[in-house]
Amino acid sequence: MADYQPWFGDHQHIDIGYSTVDPATLRKQIQHARELGIYAFAVDWYGERQPYLDRSYAALQKAAAETGFHVALMYDETEEDNGHATEDALSAMYYAYRHYIGPDAPGRSAYLTFDNRPVIFIFPKRGHTDWTQVRQQVNGWEQPPILIYKDHPPSQYVNAFDGVYAWVHPGPHGWAGDGSEWGEQYLQNFYKKMPDKYPGKIIVGGAWPGFDDRKASWTLNRRMDRRCGKTFEDTLRLFQQNNNPERPMPFLMIATWNDYEEGTQIEDGVSHCGERAAYARKAP
Numbered sequence: 001m002a003d004y005q006p007w008f009g010d011h012q013h014i015d016i017g018y019s020t021v022d023p024a025t026l027r028k029q030i031q032h033a034r035e036l037g038i039y040a041f042a043v044d045w046y047g048e049r050q051p052y053l054d055r056s057y058a059a060l061q062k063a064a065a066e067t068g069f070h071v072a073l074m075y076d077e078t079e080e081d082n083g084h085a086t087e088d089a090l091s092a093m094y095y096a097y098r099h100y101i102g103p104d105a106p107g108r109s110a111y112l113t114f115d116n117r118p119v120i121f122i123f124p125k126r127g128h129t130d131w132t133q134v135r136q137q138v139n140g141w142e143q144p145p146i147l148i149y150k151d152h153p154p155s156q157y158v159n160a161f162d163g164v165y166a167w168v169h170p171g172p173h174g175w176a177g178d179g180s181e182w183g184e185q186y187l188q189n190f191y192k193k194m195p196d197k198y199p200g201k202i203i204v205g206g207a208w209p210g211f212d213d214r215k216a217s218w219t220l221n222r223r224m225d226r227r228c229g230k231t232f233e234d235t236l237r238l239f240q241q242n243n244n245p246e247r248p249m250p251f252l253m254i255a256t257w258n259d260y261e262e263g264t265q266i267e268d269g270v271s272h273c274g275e276r277a278a279y280a281r282k283a284p
Contacts, residue, residue: 006056047092163202179225191242212263229271
């Protein structure tokens with residue numbers, strides 16, 4: 001599967017030549033993803049806090065249902081420390097169930113499931129959400145969801161989650177100025193330690209083509225060289241080497257399909273070979 005950014009066409013983000021609320025664009029993206037062997041998109045989503053993103057997700061789930069593709073929500077935790085993180089998460093989950101996941105939700109057939117349970121990824125921010133409360137709420141759903149957290153859940157909330165997933169990350173020494181640090185040691189540690197640290201929980205592998213946030217308004221000048229496609233190949237290789245056939249990882253998360261602002265997109269190719277990354281409108 002691949003992480004998907006639903007915010008293009010919104011003036012708060014860079015212009016990449018298409019809108020993620022355009023049904024024709026979404027159908028083309030789904031077709032392209034299927035051709036690359038991608039089964040589903042995990043879509044960054046903030047609940048009703050970001051209406052444009054919610055409209056994009058609704059349109060994408062509709063297009064997925066029409067074409068036999070799959071989508072899942074990646075809920076982004078409230079970033080501001082305003083005391084409302086738990087309230088926001090509870091509200092978002094209630095909204096998601098009514099509009100996208102529950103028995104009366106339109107396009108429900110497209111929603112990603114594992115063992116007949118809907119899958120929701122959690123992207124943490126400040127970590128002030130009481131996930132025990134969230135878990136108690138969603139356990140009342142017709143099929144309680146599988147909640148998967150990025151890297152390590154807060155220790156007091158480990159039991160609220162069903163799994164963990166890897167994400168774009170350099171090794172323990174941090175980002176290299178020349179972009180040479182591509183996350184090898186991070187991934188090795190993730191695959192080695194997570195099954196023992198979280199026995200019985202789902203482990204989701206990660207792969208990425210590189211990273212470059214210099215186009216983003218929030219840039220920290222972080223870069224991970226694509227190395228003419230070798231970064232993507234090496235992250236895939238580590239997943240394959242560590243995927244135990246006796247307990248296979250059910251998903252591989254590609255980060256990302258279309259995050260042009262942080263330079264992790266594979267929509268326009270994975271190599272770029274040292275050239276300036278093209279926006280999607282210039283892709284062949």
